[in-house]
Amino acid sequence: MESYRVMPAGTHEILVGSGIAFRLPELLAAGSRPVGAPGRIALLTDRTVAGLYLARCQKAFADAGLDVRPIAIDGQENGKTLDAVRSVFEQMEDMSFGDSDRLVALGGGVVCDVAGFAAAGYRGGCPHVILPTTLLSMVDSSMGGRCQLNFRGHKNLLSLPSAPALAVVDPSFLQTLPKRHLAAAMSEIAKFALLDDPSLLDLLEKVPFPAEEVIVRALAARARLLGAASGVPHEDSPLSLGHAVGHSIESHFRFLRFLHGEAVALGLLAVCSSPGLRDLFGRLGLPVQLDGVTAETLVRRILRDYPGHAGTLRMVLLDRPGSYRVETVAAPQAEGFLSALLARIL
Numbered sequence: 001m002e003s004y005r006v007m008p009a010g011t012h013e014i015l016v017g018s019g020i021a022f023r024l025p026e027l028l029a030a031g032s033r034p035v036g037a038p039g040r041i042a043l044l045t046d047r048t049v050a051g052l053y054l055a056r057c058q059k060a061f062a063d064a065g066l067d068v069r070p071i072a073i074d075g076q077e078n079g080k081t082l083d084a085v086r087s088v089f090e091q092m093e094d095m096s097f098g099d100s101d102r103l104v105a106l107g108g109g110v111v112c113d114v115a116g117f118a119a120a121g122y123r124g125g126c127p128h129v130i131l132p133t134t135l136l137s138m139v140d141s142s143m144g145g146r147c148q149l150n151f152r153g154h155k156n157l158l159s160l161p162s163a164p165a166l167a168v169v170d171p172s173f174l175q176t177l178p179k180r181h182l183a184a185a186m187s188e189i190a191k192f193a194l195l196d197d198p199s200l201l202d203l204l205e206k207v208p209f210p211a212e213e214v215i216v217r218a219l220a221a222r223a224r225l226l227g228a229a230s231g232v233p234h235e236d237s238p239l240s241l242g243h244a245v246g247h248s249i250e251s252h253f254r255f256l257r258f259l260h261g262e263a264v265a266l267g268l269l270a271v272c273s274s275p276g277l278r279d280l281f282g283r284l285g286l287p288v289q290l291d292g293v294t295a296e297t298l299v300r301r302i303l304r305d306y307p308g309h310a311g312t313l314r315m316v317l318l319d320r321p322g323s324y325r326v327e328t329v330a331a332p333q334a335e336g337f338l339s340a341l342l343a344r345i346l
């Protein structure tokens with residue numbers, strides 16, 4: 001019997017199970033998937049994850065007869081840039097990366113985004129596989145959709161469609177993930193729960209944390225939301241809930257003060273009416289109040305980074321769990337509208 005769950009993600013399958021990451025060669029070769037038995041593996045990771053898991057991955061792949069070429073990037077949020085992608089292109093070129101070779105991303109959302117860009121761009125596109133190692137990348141990056149880079153200090157300004165060939169989600173990686181990063185992922189999971197599956201919120205504080213169950217339910221919710229968002233502009237997608245505000249906070253502090261998920265937590269508190277959400281985030285160790293920046297500064301940044309048609313702002317709001325809507329605000333009212341939302345967290 002297979003020891004993993006298979007989640008459909010539109011373009012690819014997501015396999016979820018403890019310990020399955022190190023069975024990647026066998027999973028790639030299993031005929032039903034579009035990946036195929038690879039020639040060589042370019043294993044893209046960051047320095048922290050490399051220190052923890054590279055040797056074990058290399059051994060597992062080498063034992064299966066695979067030639068693994070590691071590519072390490074810095075992996076910090078402020079390094080999620082075109083420079084990182086350029087360095088991956090250079091190393092793919094150095095190894096004469098060919099049609100039968102596969103790019104595998106082993107890491108968090110930063111590594112997965114850089115890998116998505118590299119895979120989309122290298123010689124017109126090459127298949128890539130996601131091996132996420134943070135809770136956030138397990139529930140979010142594994143599904144693909146878009147990959148994004150920061151540009152000139154603006155969060156996720158560059159964006160391309162991303163369609164991994166396969167994602168292999170192994171919750172056992174979470175054993176080494178620092179608590180702060182585990183907590184940061186709870187905001188995105190709470191977003192899926194608020195939009196699609198409110199009872200998932202009850203699992204976030206459970207001890208011990210039921211990682212696999214949360215991941216599977218979060219992925220199922222995200223898949224439904226992605227389906228609902230198909231064909232609609234990004235700002236109208238329910239998945240963008242809280243992100244314009246969150247991104248403005250992340251960028252304002254140059255990606256140094258808040259983790260992505262922490263900034264999203266503040267963004268959600270600004271745009272959601274959900275009793276108990278602030279207390280839940282507080283208990284989870286997420287920020288619930290913001291200082292060190294004015295509403296005016298954040299409003300300017302949001303309007304610059306999310307220029308609607310003719311200055312019209314469109315934003316997803318949640319009136320109560322399970323019920324969201326897209327608000328359209330004419331240009332003259334946009335500043336006042338955003339300031340009122342930000343007053344909830346400032």
Ligand SMILES: NC(=O)c1ccc[n+]([C@@H]2O[C@H](COP(=O)([O-])OP(=O)(O)OC[C@H]3O[C@@H](n4cnc5c(N)ncnc54)[C@H](O)[C@@H]3O)[C@@H](O)[C@H]2O)c1
Binds near residue numbers: 048136147
């Ligand atoms: N394209 C998408 O669909 C998508 C979705 C969600 C988030 N993102 C992006 O992902 C990024 C955030 O990702 P993240 O939260 O995974 O953070 P991250 O990639 O920055 O990783 C966080 C830190 O944890 C370390 N780490 C990773 N796995 C570890 C492990 N198992 N044990 C110990 N340390 C580990 C990393 O080295 C890094 O220092 C943001 O840039 C966000 O915009 C993209």
